[in-house]
Amino acid sequence: MLGRRLAGRKGIRVGLLGSLVWLVVAILLADRSPRPAVQAVAVVCAGLSGTTLPDLDLLLPLGHRSGLTHSLLPLALALFATRWRPVMAGLAIGIGLHLAADTFPNAMRGFATVKLPGVGSLGATGSYAWLGMQALAATLAGAVLLAAALPIRLALVTAAALAMVGIAYLFATDGGWPALAVYGAFGWLAIRRRTVRVAS
Numbered sequence: 001m002l003g004r005r006l007a008g009r010k011g012i013r014v015g016l017l018g019s020l021v022w023l024v025v026a027i028l029l030a031d032r033s034p035r036p037a038v039q040a041v042a043v044v045c046a047g048l049s050g051t052t053l054p055d056l057d058l059l060l061p062l063g064h065r066s067g068l069t070h071s072l073l074p075l076a077l078a079l080f081a082t083r084w085r086p087v088m089a090g091l092a093i094g095i096g097l098h099l100a101a102d103t104f105p106n107a108m109r110g111f112a113t114v115k116l117p118g119v120g121s122l123g124a125t126g127s128y129a130w131l132g133m134q135a136l137a138a139t140l141a142g143a144v145l146l147a148a149a150l151p152i153r154l155a156l157v158t159a160a161a162l163a164m165v166g167i168a169y170l171f172a173t174d175g176g177w178p179a180l181a182v183y184g185a186f187g188w189l190a191i192r193r194r195t196v197r198v199a200s
């Protein structure tokens, strides 16, 4: 997802600042009102934020595709206050989307690989494993947190809204299309399993 992004550094900054704005909005909403509908909006705002949040490493002295931001670590934010749990749910799903797209670079080298402080680049295989596993973990964590944060019907509506965010994001970003295919395959399996379970 970098080629297009490097085309305009200014564009990157605006996108990253947007990510922070969505995050602040999500936290304020979750913090101010315990009403499920407000919490649901907070989840979606956090989801929007999560799709670009990992690339904040571009503004920090971390080196791009830092393993600190390209991981579940930003979710630790929600440990500050239990009221922020819905934010954690949305962030997890958004970060999952970002990492899923980052798992499919044009070539896993240079900028595309994951870097850890004190370790340096994880190399191609290590980066695929890191991004793939963190994407999977973030998505699963997001689904569990979402189901726990909201009444089931509202959770399903919120999941549908996040799916729209995900499709729009993956459609437009480098590496998004193969990631979209993976999400589609998992979604299809999940629905099939449920149908089989209901039928038997």
Ligand SMILES: [Zn+2]
Residues within 6 Å of the ligand: 054, 055, 065, 070, 098, 102
């Ligand atoms: Zn990234």
